[in-house]
Amino acid sequence: MTTITQDPNWWKTASIYQIYPKSFCDSGDKGTGDIQGIISKLDYLQRLGIDAIWLTPVYQSPMIDNGYDISDYYAINPDFGTMADFDQLLEEAHQRGIRLIMDIVVNHTSTEHQWFQSALGDKNSPYRDYYIWRDPVEGEAPNNWLSKFGGSAWALDDATGQYYLHLFAKEQADLNWENPQVREEVKQVIRFWAEKGVDGFRLDVINLISKAQDFSDDHQGDGRRFYTDGPRVHEFLQEISQAVFQQYDSVTVGEMSSTTLEHCQQYSSLDGKELSMVFNFHHLKVDYPNGEKWTKAPFDFLQLKQIFNHWQTGLNGKGWGALFWCNHDQPRIVSRLGNDKQYRVESAKMLAASIHMMQGTPYIYQGEEFAMTNPGYTSIEQYRDVESTNMYDIMVHQQGVKHDEMMAILAQKSRDNSRTPMQWNRERYAGFSKAQPWLDIADNYQEINAEQAEQNYDSVFYFYQQLIQLRKQIEVITTGDYLDLYPDHDAVFGYQRRSQQQTLICLNNYYAQETECVLPSDFEASQASYVLGNYQDLPQQVSRHQVLRPYETRIIVLQN
Incomplete structure (x- = not known):
């Protein structure tokens, strides 16, 4: 039996796995995932080596927004199981050394609450x-x-x-957070789950809870500037943190919508007065030209590097960030920034390395660890996401966008791209369920699935396993500063992490063409060694001149 360590800073060297229960594993024949399905896969997650599960909402809900519309904070949705099932999940996860982070939604409730x-x-x-x-x-x-x-x-x-x-x-x-009684209700809810032994909380759109109270028209935008990082948000978070989070040593991660670095330095300040860490989404808007999500567009590579540099240098020594490419609201990264056909495996490994070697806590979204792709739906009837179907109606029926053009946009941008059922094996319905799933499975499940990945030691699964282990073995990943080595290179994302003891360089070719770069002149290449790459034939010696193959990644470490 593996036990949970008592280290209050465990999350700084941890890797966290996000489960979207509806699409993870169905223990029966409902066509939707459930808690018993999650329990049945805990051994798989233990083999992967993750430290904690982030569970998206399993509370009572009419599921208008897939559980982010909670109608009872103290009850488990019968679609997912019972409170006894949840208690079993918590106990069995802890027995395997896996912590559990609950998703909590306190900006709003369901209108059925x-x-x-x-x-x-x-x-x-x-x-x-x-x-x-x-x-x-x-x-x-x-x-x-x-x-x-x-x-x-x-x-x-x-x-x-x-x-x-x-x-x-x-x-x-x-919810009206100006009302002290609302804040007391929120504390009670969090206390209830913390008392059960839940290890932490992911707080949905938590930076929207404080609204400017004059509720004036926005003549410059859609209103978000009046409620994003609002006037009392830090006061409210400090109140909740002192009353509950700090009492239970809860790790907390705040989802920050359209936020700023300056606010996130305060939200995730190392003094622990508000939250442990923050999610921001700026790096996932590099394929939103002029901020427009609903258009089909390539990503801006130089902007991506600028954003990572801004947040890595800005949080270093001041706050803590969550590192992620995918979640239940974002398309699959190997389809989005990688090459999900010819170089699916190589580009998935490269994308993983390029984010896992940064400072922060990495999050792995279900299926990312074996490079699941966007499904490539061909019919609007295949989509279930309320945002996607709403935007289809608005853009096609009101704005005159052609059906085919909108289908191409959805194939790139829809949240359903990440919500397709987990591909466990080659059996019917990909081993997800014994019945027709609630959302169509991607057609490629016979080639791309967890069972196949575990059988192949060169798979993306084992690469993720190595990245998770490196974070625990190489201290510079946790403590080092950050330097973008090639901010203007049109193909290479390469950065250096340095602490007193070690220097690490992570080189990543984001494209399908071979490219070159040169290591810094003060880097003692002769003293350095490769610790990981996504091609098997890495050179024996590290040289300053680096030739990177399509989607190649190389991680180099030097003891100072």
Whole structure:
């Protein structure tokens, strides 16, 4: 039996695995994943070597937004199982030395939550002030803010004639954090799960909880500047952290929407007053030309390097970041920035190395460890994601975008690209379920699956296993500073990490053509050695002049 260590800073050398339960593993024939399915794969995750699981929401929910619309914070969604199943998962994970991080959504609740149901149609309800209500302005919505899922951010309650705020779907009503009672409810919820032994929390869009209270029109944008990193957000987080997170030594990761480095330095400050670490998404907008997500576009390679440099140097010694390419809201990285056909394995390994050697805590999204790809859906009926279907309706039926063009955009940008069921083996439905899955499986599952990856020692799976181990063995990955070696190189992303004891250089060719670079003049190449690469025939000696093959990565370490 493996036990959980008591080190409060365990997360600084850890690698965390994200599970999207609906698509991970179905223990029966429902066509949707469940908690018992996760339990059945814990040995697989232990072999991979991860330290913790981040579990996306399994609470009671009508599933308008795949569980991010919680209707009861204290109950498990029957689609996923029972509270007894959850307790078993927690115990069995801990027995294998795997911690559990729960996803918690406290910017908003489902409109089916009993608080909102009580508030609806009754201005005198004690729960009315749990949400954000405003009178109409000249018969219209209170302001011009837009929902992140399209359309107005306000919905009308016919019975009272007032509007409530929803920054996401209309079924996701924003909580009023100005109300101290709401903050007490949030503390109670977190305490409940911490008392069970949950090791930490991932806080969904947590930097949106504080809104500017004048709710004025935004004449420059969609309203986000009035609620992103809002006026009281740090005060609110410090209150929750002191009352709950610090009492239970909970590791916390905040999902930060459209945030800034300066705010994230404070959110993840090393004094631990707010959160352990932060997710930011700026590096995943390099294929959004002029900030526009819903267009098919190549990625801006130089911008990608600039963003990594900005965040790595900016957080070093001040805060802590989460490192990731994929999650349940992002397309598969090997399809997005790699080459998911001819160089799928090479580019998947390169992309993994280029992010795992940075400072921060890496997150691996289910299937990323054997390079699952976008599914390449050909019919709009195959999509289930509310954001994707909404945008299809808006762009095709209102804006006149051609169907084929929109299908190409969805094939690149839809959140469903990452939500296709986990490809476990070559059996029917990829071993995910005994029944037709809720979302179509990618056609390539017979060649790309976990079983095949574990049988091949040159697979992406074992490369991830090595990256996870290196983080524990090479201290400079955790402690070193960061220097972008080739900011203007049009093909190589190469950076240096340096501490008092060690220097590490990670070289990555992001393209299918061979390219060259030269190591820094002060780097003692003769004293250095290769510790990992994605081609088997690495040179015996490290030379300053490096020739990198298509999508090649090389990790070089020198003892100072």
